[in-house]
Amino acid sequence: MKRFFSLVSAITFMVLAGAATAKIKNPETLVFLWNSNITSLDPAYIGDTASTYSSLNVYSRLLDNDGSNISKFVPSLSAEVPSLANGLIKILDGGAIQYTFPIRDGVFAHRVGIKGDDGSITWHLYDDLSETDRAKIEPGYGQITAEDARYSLMRAILQGESWMANAVTEMITSGIYTNIEKWAIGLSGAEKFENVDAAGLAATHAALAEKIRTEGENLIITLDSSFPATLGIMSLPFATSIIDREWAIEKGAWPDTAETWLDHHKPKLENNPLFEVENGSGPFMVEAWDQAEQRITLKRFDGYFRDPASLKRVVLRTVPEWTNRRLQLLAGDADFAATPPEFIEEMRASEGVKVESLGQVYGRSLFFGWPVKAEGNPAIGSGQLDGKGVPSDFFANLDVRKAFNYAQNYDILLEQIQQGRTVQLRGPTVQGLMGYRSDSPIYSYDPAKAEEHFRAAFDGQLWEVGFEMTSYYSEGSTEAASSLAVLQQSLARINPKFRLRVQALTRSAFREKTYGSSNPESPLSYMGWGPDYSDPGGPLGAASYYLASTGLVAGFSGDGYRELMREKFDPLLAKAWALNDPAVREPIYARLQEMSHEFATTQFMWEAVTANVTRDWVHGYVHNKVLYGAWNFYNISKHE
Amino acid sequence: MQSYILRRLFFLPIVFFALSLMIFSLQMLLTPIQRLSAYVSTISEMKGGQEQIAHLIKKYGLDEPFITQYWLWVKGVLQGNLGWSETARGPVSEVLLSLFPATAELVVLAFIPSFLCAIWLGTRAGANHNKLVDHIIRFFTILGWSFPTFVFGLIMLMIFYGFLDWLPPGRLSQWAMTDVGSSDFIRYTGANLIDSLINWRWDIFFDSLRHMIAPVITLTYVNLANMTRLMRTSMLETLRQDYIRTARAKGLSRRVIENKHARRNAMLPVTTMAGMELASMMGGVVITETIFDYHGLGQFAATAAGSLDFPAVLGFALYFAVVLVLINLIVDLLYPFFDPRVVLK
Numbered sequence: 001m002k003r004f005f006s007l008v009s010a011i012t013f014m015v016l017a018g019a020a021t022a023k024i025k026n027p028e029t030l031v032f033l034w035n036s037n038i039t040s041l042d043p044a045y046i047g048d049t050a051s052t053y054s055s056l057n058v059y060s061r062l063l064d065n066d067g068s069n070i071s072k073f074v075p076s077l078s079a080e081v082p083s084l085a086n087g088l089i090k091i092l093d094g095g096a097i098q099y100t101f102p103i104r105d106g107v108f109a110h111r112v113g114i115k116g117d118d119g120s121i122t123w124h125l126y127d128d129l130s131e132t133d134r135a136k137i138e139p140g141y142g143q144i145t146a147e148d149a150r151y152s153l154m155r156a157i158l159q160g161e162s163w164m165a166n167a168v169t170e171m172i173t174s175g176i177y178t179n180i181e182k183w184a185i186g187l188s189g190a191e192k193f194e195n196v197d198a199a200g201l202a203a204t205h206a207a208l209a210e211k212i213r214t215e216g217e218n219l220i221i222t223l224d225s226s227f228p229a230t231l232g233i234m235s236l237p238f239a240t241s242i243i244d245r246e247w248a249i250e251k252g253a254w255p256d257t258a259e260t261w262l263d264h265h266k267p268k269l270e271n272n273p274l275f276e277v278e279n280g281s282g283p284f285m286v287e288a289w290d291q292a293e294q295r296i297t298l299k300r301f302d303g304y305f306r307d308p309a310s311l312k313r314v315v316l317r318t319v320p321e322w323t324n325r326r327l328q329l330l331a332g333d334a335d336f337a338a339t340p341p342e343f344i345e346e347m348r349a350s351e352g353v354k355v356e357s358l359g360q361v362y363g364r365s366l367f368f369g370w371p372v373k374a375e376g377n378p379a380i381g382s383g384q385l386d387g388k389g390v391p392s393d394f395f396a397n398l399d400v401r402k403a404f405n406y407a408q409n410y411d412i413l414l415e416q417i418q419q420g421r422t423v424q425l426r427g428p429t430v431q432g433l434m435g436y437r438s439d440s441p442i443y444s445y446d447p448a449k450a451e452e453h454f455r456a457a458f459d460g461q462l463w464e465v466g467f468e469m470t471s472y473y474s475e476g477s478t479e480a481a482s483s484l485a486v487l488q489q490s491l492a493r494i495n496p497k498f499r500l501r502v503q504a505l506t507r508s509a510f511r512e513k514t515y516g517s518s519n520p521e522s523p524l525s526y527m528g529w530g531p532d533y534s535d536p537g538g539p540l541g542a543a544s545y546y547l548a549s550t551g552l553v554a555g556f557s558g559d560g561y562r563e564l565m566r567e568k569f570d571p572l573l574a575k576a577w578a579l580n581d582p583a584v585r586e587p588i589y590a591r592l593q594e595m596s597h598e599f600a601t602t603q604f605m606w607e608a609v610t611a612n613v614t615r616d617w618v619h620g621y622v623h624n625k626v627l628y629g630a631w632n633f634y635n636i637s638k639h640e
Numbered sequence: 641m642q643s644y645i646l647r648r649l650f651f652l653p654i655v656f657f658a659l660s661l662m663i664f665s666l667q668m669l670l671t672p673i674q675r676l677s678a679y680v681s682t683i684s685e686m687k688g689g690q691e692q693i694a695h696l697i698k699k700y701g702l703d704e705p706f707i708t709q710y711w712l713w714v715k716g717v718l719q720g721n722l723g724w725s726e727t728a729r730g731p732v733s734e735v736l737l738s739l740f741p742a743t744a745e746l747v748v749l750a751f752i753p754s755f756l757c758a759i760w761l762g763t764r765a766g767a768n769h770n771k772l773v774d775h776i777i778r779f780f781t782i783l784g785w786s787f788p789t790f791v792f793g794l795i796m797l798m799i800f801y802g803f804l805d806w807l808p809p810g811r812l813s814q815w816a817m818t819d820v821g822s823s824d825f826i827r828y829t830g831a832n833l834i835d836s837l838i839n840w841r842w843d844i845f846f847d848s849l850r851h852m853i854a855p856v857i858t859l860t861y862v863n864l865a866n867m868t869r870l871m872r873t874s875m876l877e878t879l880r881q882d883y884i885r886t887a888r889a890k891g892l893s894r895r896v897i898e899n900k901h902a903r904r905n906a907m908l909p910v911t912t913m914a915g916m917e918l919a920s921m922m923g924g925v926v927i928t929e930t931i932f933d934y935h936g937l938g939q940f941a942a943t944a945a946g947s948l949d950f951p952a953v954l955g956f957a958l959y960f961a962v963v964l965v966l967i968n969l970i971v972d973l974l975y976p977f978f979d980p981r982v983v984l985k
Contacts, residue, residue: 026814026815037727037729038729039729040729163692266699268699269724269729287821291730292734292735292738292935293739295935297821313818315814318943319933320930320939320942321930323794323797324809324931324932327798327801327802328808328809328810330802331801331808508670508673508675508676508948511673511676512674516673518690555690
């Protein structure tokens with residue numbers, strides 16, 4: 001059998017060596033092979049990174065990030081970036097904040113409407129029209145205006161489907177309501193959303209319309225109080241993407257009336273009229289989306305308001321099998337291939353292939369949960385401190401958490417598992433985010449200190465009797481298996497009575513035992529959760545995600561974790577969020593980062609890195625951490 | 641004959657019902673949270689937290705009782721609605737219909753040489769019992785039998801694509817995909833070979849053919865062994881029959897005896913088996929399609945199963961049941977043509 005595998009390996013290497021001699025194939029088309037799939041073409045519906053590949057390239061937003069700088073913004077459909085200095089941000093009486101977005105003139109969507117002799121509108125591709133025909137475009141029909149921006153934001157909020165659309169609701173309500181349903185309940189006084197009457201629905205619409213309105217070609221957004229992440233949210237390629245109002249209504253989307261918004265609230269994917277159609281103003285338009293073959297073809301939009309993109313087409317194809325993706329990349333038929341982490345180094349050594357390591361906006365950690373489900377939970381064994389299990393609130397003990405953190409061998413994680421590509425994670429915020437300081441305290445592998453804390457925990461009983469416990473990870477992650485194995489061995493070395501079991505679960509089973517419940521089954525799990533904008537505060541910021549009692553991590557880490565956050569972290573988070581001056585906010589977030597170490601809230605291991613594996617003729621990728629590696633194809637070109 | 645067909649057709653819905661009930665019951669062993677996998681593709685979609693999870697469970701009716709969920713599904717099926725596939729982002733029935741031509745095209749192209757080769761090789765081996773030709777053919781077929789599809793497929797892919805760049809994966813080259821997607825190219829059947837011929841696009845025809853050679857060879861080779869071995873055994877038995885001895889005694893040439901008198905009778909069991917092979921190929925090209933990035937039903941089924949996309953899995957199971965039963969029926973009906981002694985009642 002060994003000989004057989006040697007033969008196969010030899011053939012493989014011969015083949016791969018031979019394959020790396022490809023010339024540029026499809027010079028104007030970028031072939032992008034991945035194992036993901038987009039959910040919908042409706043930017044208001046989506047909340048996942050894969051779907052942003054369409055929304056980012058097909059639609060435009062009011063603002064864009066300034067290249068890879070996640071805290072700076074540049075104009076897009078808005079002709080200027082609002083600021084206090086240019087007067088487009090105003091602080092009103094009572095502390096309300098008003099943002100003005102002057103909409104750029106002369107921007108057209110991919111399809112525009114022309115009125116016929118009978119008064120009916122027919123839609124045409126803008127690129128196909130002659131100059132004479134373009135002069136006949138009906139005003140507003142495919143021409144991007146402030147009304148389109150207002151409609152797009154209101155529609156996303158009222159549709160309320162994706163968590164990113166709900167983030168806009170949080171922004172508009174300055175964090176008071178996390179979705180439109182709660183806003184309606186709050187305004188109507190009803191107990192449940194189902195009980196909100198017509199008057200309540202109308203009042204909700206009116207309240208929203210008051211906060212998002214137009215004045216000529218300006219979009220005006222008024223917030224009751226400060227929400228520092230506003231510009232960050234407005235630049236994300238989700239619910240803040242601007243669609244053409246008239247086209248959307250004709251397709252059957254929300255008709256922009258107060259009485260009808262409930263009919264268009266939380267539609268099923270297949271019932272959403274904008275599920276598989278688009279009319280954005282971005283640099284590419286969707287030429288074809290073959291759902292069965294999982295292939296989407298984007299075609300260059302020559303009428304883009306900036307210079308047209310260099311690529312003529314982009315083809316995103318789902319190819320589940322890695323060997324196939326690899327061979328297509330090596331043969332030059334593909335320009336990008338999604339690559340499993342364990343093959344990155346191998347690809348780096350391949351001729352004609354370029355590997356770019358990219359930092360991510362989040363880290364990989366082991367999450368403590370307490371209390372976990374006590375009854376019938378195999379993860380905690382006997383459920384007692386008797387050497388055959390652990391109590392359900394095992395990690396409520398600060399000494400236990402600290403001992404676990406000292407027991408992890410971070411050097412092995414960084415040097416052997418991560419092969420020196422990244423750095424140790426110092427807390428919820430990574431490099432580049434506010435509050436990150438390179439000299440903040442971190443744990444290091446220290447068996448003596450681990451022993452000291454283990455002996456101190458439970459009055460020494462833990463050290464005497466030991467424990468058995470199961471930690472979980474989602475199957476397929478070698479990094480997860482390795483990091484848990486390192487901890488497992490280290491614990492056993494510190495005290496042979498410490499038995500940590502490591503178990504891989506299917507994605508669905510893992511979800512059920514970990515983040516699928518507010519009181520999880522898993523006491524210790526490997527995960528990584530990242531923020532959705534650069535600001536560490538607010539509902540979707542890094543610090544809040546990990547350290548707020550209402551944050552994402554607290555949501556699945558148990559009552560004990562939530563209580564700790566409520567008592568120790570919430571006051572500082574609220575204080576920082578209420579401030580506008582970054583210079584004053586930064587030390588507070590830095591302190592929160594330190595406190596995450598002090599209270600050993602999580603075992604922070606390493607900053608996540610990913611890699612782009614492309615042919616070396618692909619140029620122009622701009623990495624933006626907040627986009628989680630999503631490609632903006634506008635900047636991409638192919639040349640030797 | 642008619643009553644036989646009617647009787648067979650009568651049992652069809654019962655088979656479908658039993659099959660669907662079995663698969664549906666299996667999926668219901670999972671909890672609603674686990675079954676959510678069918679509706680969320682990435683962890684980031686769950687960022688709404690507990691509220692989002694509860695919303696999705698309610699939205700897709702995953703907390704409804706078994707009977708309610710099964711009834712809703714069956715009701716949909718009876719109306720021609722097999723549900724929504726989250727994997728393909730489309731109605732299951734439409735997805736199955738759109739991918740069927742691709743798989744059918746591949747399977748037919750693989751089955752015909754597979755069947756003909758098996759008959760020929762089996763005849764040669766049986767007629768040359770324990771001679772060099774027999775040993776070579778047996779070695780060749782055993783090799784094919786013992787090769788897992790994914791190993792043989794990967795070797796094919798690596799040599800003929802990775803090294804020689806002759807036989808690329810996928811269904812078409814990028815330029816051809818663009819042309820096929822344009823308004824100038826009219827889709828009639830969904831099968832690239834046929835559509836390109838009707839459109840008089842020989843360049844696309846040959847490109848499509850080029851993409852199919854490697855998966856066809858793979859499928860042919862790994863499916864050849866069973867039929868060849870059966871044909872050989874059957875041939876050996878037939879050649880020992882009295883009527884063959886009589887034919888020899890009458891002075892008929894060896895070629896005439898083997899090809900005209902022995903082979904036709906020896907083919908009877910192979911025909912039955914060929915039907916089953918064809919049916920299993922129609923539903924079992926999962927690995928071949930996945931390795932060669934050939935977007936057909938097999939690859940779709942594999943992706944759907946991996947994502948716990950239950951409507952798609954159920955739809956595929958139903959499709960497979962239909963194919964299995966229909967091919968079985970066709971083979972049974974064809975049997976009297978091969979063996980006049982058989983009468984259908």
